[in-house]
Amino acid sequence: MVVVKYPVKCVLCEQPVEIEGFSTDTPQGRLAFCCAGCQSIYQLIYMNKPKAETEHKTINKKEDN
Numbered sequence: 371m372v373v374v375k376y377p378v379k380c381v382l383c384e385q386p387v388e389i390e391g392f393s394t395d396t397p398q399g400r401l402a403f404c405c406a407g408c409q410s411i412y413q414l415i416y417m418n419k420p421k422a423e424t425e426h427k428t429i430n431k432k433e434d435n
């Protein structure tokens with residue numbers, strides 16, 4: 371059996387990823403990056419989700435009777 375190692379391309383710059391470790395788990399799956407720079411840039415661009423929507427729960431239980 372021959373194990374073929376598929377070249378993984380950096381999600382950001384599409385260069386071959388030679389070092390594992392710069393990967394990020396996203397809802398779309400595991401994304402690989404060639405370096406920490408590409409990883410941080412991708413996170414800045416695509417994973418910039420402010421935590422505002424989930425904290426919009428207003429409990430308004432006032433017994434107004």
Ligand SMILES: [Zn+2]
Binds near residue numbers: 380382384405408
């Ligand atoms: Zn890259």
